[in-house]
Amino acid sequence: MSATPSETLPLACRRHDHQSCIEGAITTAAKICQAKAVKLTPLRRQVLALVWQSHKPLGAYTLIDMLAAADTRRVAPPTVYRALEFLLEHRLIHRIDSLNAYIGCPDPGHHHHNYFLICLDCGIAAECPTQYLSPAIEAAATAAGFAISSQSVEIVGRCPACRKHADA
Template structure:
């Protein structure tokens, strides 16, 4: 399915994956995503509790995937408690409700930049700085579905992750 974009989405984060690695007004895009996440939670009848909201805000602060332990340290430092289930429950909630993605290669989590939109992103992961961008993966998924169908296989779920270097790290000779 094609990846739809909101007209008010931050061009640096949501509309153009290559720009997600560039300098841009990140506060605009994170604020926009947070507002859409709150609307989506209300629409789905689920509660974005203070700890869930704070975890989403932490994930939105950078285009970097964070491990549950990193999130837990931030929560503990802000008085939300230091027990691992606090972070894991909030992260699981965000993933289950389409507000975050699990980046399996990094065993980490990243905020979904397109909450509420039907999309199957490919994750572009910089091996040097761990910044992550979502790229539309519909053509890749269609090719994969076609190749699988030729073997009589029906794909139910896929997770596409590509490892490489972002423009900044390529420029720095990483």
């Protein structure tokens, strides 16, 4: 059976329940942390939940403001940066370099390349499946005699919903 057009869209581009994304991310993170014998502290859990809440990349200072709004005390920037570094180290989130912001990883705990589709209008960011880009990038690097240590590609445009809205 073939996928419907909406099923081929990245999750961030589909209408769905963000709460299930948050809960799934936290459950998976807890399992990964338990398997690695590291702690998913309340702050790390809270930062992960905020990163997953909308599929829009969030900067550290936006996260600090969101944490302050959810709590009566202000969390110091170094504390949030340490939480983000932990989440990055354990491959639970990704950093989008051009935006200096973070999004949740839909395939946490596994090493994979960072390919993102970023909407200019609504700001969502979705991971682009690697099977399309990896072979071309690796072939180009091999042809140039280049040894790749990491890959990150950021593709900027308009998501299907924004394109549909613009055409209406």
